[in-house]
Amino acid sequence: MDDTTTRLLTLLNVSATKAGKRKWTAVDEFPSEKLNKRKKTARFATATENPDVPKAAETTVEMEGEDTVPLEDDGDEETAPSGPDVYESHFGRTPALLSETSRAAVDRHAWTTSRKMCGKLGSVVELVPEGCQPIAKSDTAILERLITPFKKRQAKLHRDQAELQNDLLSALSTNGDIYLPSTAWEHKKTLREVIALHAINHVTKKRRRVLKNNERLTKADDNVSSPEDAQDQGFTRPSVLILLPFRSSALDWFTAMTSHTPAPAFQVENQSRFLAEYGLAPGMVDKLATAEPGTYPRDHVETFKGNVDDNFRVGVKLTRKSVKMFADFYGCDIIMASPLGLRRSIEKEKSADYLSSIEVLVVDQLEALTMQNWEHVKFVLSHMNKLPKDSHNADFSRIKPWYLDGHAEYLRQSILLSAIETPETRALFNSSLKNVAGKLRVEKRWPPVQVPEGIxxxxxxxxxxxxxxxxxxxxxxxxxxxxxxxxxxxxxxxxxxxxxxxxxxxxxxxxxxxxxxxxxxxxxxxxxxxxxxxxxxxxxxxxxxxxxxxxxxxxxxxxxxxxxxxxxxxxxxxxxxxxxxxxxxxxxxxxxxxxxxxxxxxxxxxxxxxxxxxxxxxxxxxxxxxxx
The missing domain is CATH 3.40.50.300 (P-loop containing nucleotide triphosphate hydrolases)
Structure with a gap:
């Protein structure tokens, strides 16, 4: 019996001793309290509507005791676009693409390569596991409640920017890996908002599936075990990881995410604290942001303006009506962190279990990460999608079979963004990404640089x-x-x-x-x-x-x-x-x-x-x- 099987059986035995589990414990992360607990008032910060620098506006929300039905247990009746459910076909209980043939091809690094044009993304190299068919282009399966306000904002963009967003959304919807190694600065914000929309859509669809099964199982006879079609989750709750070089980068991604969760429909909890810790301290002046145009190169300004601390990690919890910053890692949906911050956390806790069920990985500003310590990036990636050391109160009857089989890395979607390509980033794309849905790499033909004439x-x-x-x-x-x-x-x-x-x-x-x-x-x-x-x-x-x-x-x-x-x-x-x-x-x-x-x-x-x-x-x- 190999070590992986032994560890999994140990986890199953631990879980079997904890009876009465039906719901996803990551949803009900707080212990129950008395039903007659009095109401308490919590202060939340409302999300500003797509600001460059969000402002903390406070609003008061009445909350019942934590034992009552939480916001995330509200029914979500929104519907996805017609056609096959792209999320279920890739991240569902039995993905058709996940076969012994596809896994073996990926492990051998046997990819069938072709080139094609992908709209405004330009020329791309498409790689699919040898012996497998390329994934057909599908409609962008974004939930109606998310895509409608997005389209309204998109209508204000230049036509080229809007087309670029749509082409990227279409590529993301295949759930294959995407590598953009020559991202122009003028497109950074545009692409970031699209990827944030994709990540929130992923989390929302996953949560809807879990909550519907929670409701169905609650109505079922307690003596009946969970049906196989209720296998809808991973070992732990976090499903999206966004790796970034600086706190200012996390602030940009926070802005992108809250642009899709605007007030008053959503409340942002702990926004004031987040802005204080990830922005500049009071009284500090950003000389890069305030300097006259041309004083510093644009890439330098865009990279180093704001808070450039490279040691951070923050959990983001999404519910139907709120976004909670600084959520516990085992109770959050999205983790934003620097490689250094995550590595220190893993080494301190001697555990990376919260990375065991990551289904969407985003690595932004790779050009900056290569100038930090690339070993930190490699360290974090080496701890992703591994069998956890502890059960973390997981209900193993609800865990998808491919998690139990240790095949999560073959379905994880990785999205890599960089201004330039280096041997390290190409090696990451070639060797570390194992998505059986295939992967795309955008190509660019570079012109010669301009230097003073006559040298x-x-x-x-x-x-x-x-x-x-x-x-x-x-x-x-x-x-x-x-x-x-x-x-x-x-x-x-x-x-x-x-x-x-x-x-x-x-x-x-x-x-x-x-x-x-x-x-x-x-x-x-x-x-x-x-x-x-x-x-x-x-x-x-x-x-x-x-x-x-x-x-x-x-x-x-x-x-x-x-x-x-x-x-x-x-x-x-x-x-x-x-x-x-x-x-x-x-x-x-x-x-x-x-x-x-x-x-x-x-x-x-x-x-x-x-x-x-x-x-x-x-x-x-x-x-x-x-x-x-």
Whole structure:
């Protein structure tokens, strides 16, 4: 008997000792109290209607004691669009797509690949498990109470934005995985609102099924066991996880979600607390948001405005008439968290059971997460959809069979959003997503970046046949071929900036420079203090230091303009193409500098494809790789 079977039998035995369970315990999460408990008044904050920065408006709601029928037990008679129930066909008791053949194909990474156009999403690569049929495009099965107000708001958008939303909704409705690796900033809010609508629709449909079965089972004879068609839930209640880099990102998603749950139909509990903890503290001024346009690059402003704390986690509970922030993880429907915050929670509690039944995963701003600690992302994903360590008062007669079989990861829908694509994010899409409904990856053809005219750009290739040897090969070429030539040049041996994308490579190169006698250099890394940054910039600009080493993470977080640069060496192409343009513009901060005074060398291998494509453009990058 394997460990998985043993753990599951243990959970079943624990559950069997707890008699009288009929309802989903995650719904009735509070213990019953006396029926004659007096009414109490609770203060809730109403959701503002789709604001950029929500305002906390308080309203008073009369509530009965917690033992009375809660809001989520109200009947929900809204109807979905006609046709097959997309939710039931994928997340129901017996999904047709979940077969031994499809699972085996996914485990072998055997996918049938095709390309097609997907409306405003553009060209997409569609992957389906080998031997399985592609999922036919279906209508967007959004509940009427959600889609009607959404369409009213959508009517105010530009036609292209509305069409983009509709095309994404159509793709989401297949319940397959979606990877958008080149999301433009002007589309971020539009896409976020659509995905939030999809997530709320998913939670609502799941809740309706559970509540209807609760009512049906309550009327049944207590001596009769639950029928098989009442298997409608997972091990725990949370079914949507949204991974984000900063608290400001969570605030954006909160705004997107509450745009679909507007007052007065919905009340938002703990909104004031949420805005206080996830917005800026009173008296604080956001210099990025208040600066004149053009002072900072747009991507920097959009990424770092607001509260940029990267350690957070919050549960969101949805009922028919309310949204509760800061709900307990085992009593919530949606979890918004940073990878760091979730990892600390898992390690502290020594349990990730609340991730066991996640059915929709959203990872936003992957480009920022790769600049944090990617290991945190991998850690969180490795704990998803695993058999829980404890039963958490679950009624195992109500759990869907594919959860008990340990097959939840084959049905989870993952939605990945990023401004750029990196090897880490592509590996996540290729290896970690196992949805038997297939997956879509949006493609983009990149134009070459714009740099000051006349600069001599020298793209230098080094041979490498094995990706495992790439770091060593790059270092050896840099230290034995490229750097000695630079040091021999009277012009290039000073006023030279070395830009290094990888933090591991940065430490390696820095240690090498320390051992080089007679070479003066300054360092700008993400760990540099403000005082160290000021000293390094001043020493380089005045010529006291001939070289300055700059990590990509430093530039990502700080975006300083470095004066005194005449020669640029890119140890590797930067992940973010705008960094290439920005650094090549730095020499012209000084008076009297001509384009002929500036040199640029870029070291690359065939494994730098993603980065090279965004700098040289798709067509030129293909030729560079072929010629290498």
């Amino acid at each position: 001599d750009q020298n793209l230098t290739h080094f041979d490498c046949s094995n990706p495992k040897d790439e770091a060593d090969k790059r270092f050896n070429y840099f230290t034995t071929q490229l750097l000695p030539l630079v040091l021999k040049s009277a012009v290039q041996s000073s006023n030279t900036a070395v830009f290094i994308p990888s933090s591991f490579d940065f430490i390696r190169v820095q240690n090498y420079f320390k051992k080089q006698s007679g070479v003066s250099f300054a360092v700008l890394s993400e760990y540099s203090s403000n005082q160290e940054i000021s000293r390094a910039r001043q020493a380089f600009f005045t010529g006291k230091k001939a070289f300055i080493l700059i990590s990509e993470r430093f530039h990502f977080y700080k975006r300083y303009k470095i004066r005194g640069i005449r020669n640029l060496i890119f140890y590797g192409p930067p992940d973010h193409p705008q960094f290439y343009t920005e650094l090549l513009s730095c020499p012209f901060l000084d008076d009297g500098v001509e384009a002929s005074d500036v040199t640029c060398r870029v070291l690359y291998s065939k494994y730098d494809w993603f980065r090279l494509e965004r700098i040289a453009g798709t067509e030129a990058a293909v030729e560079l790789i072929k010629a290498a």
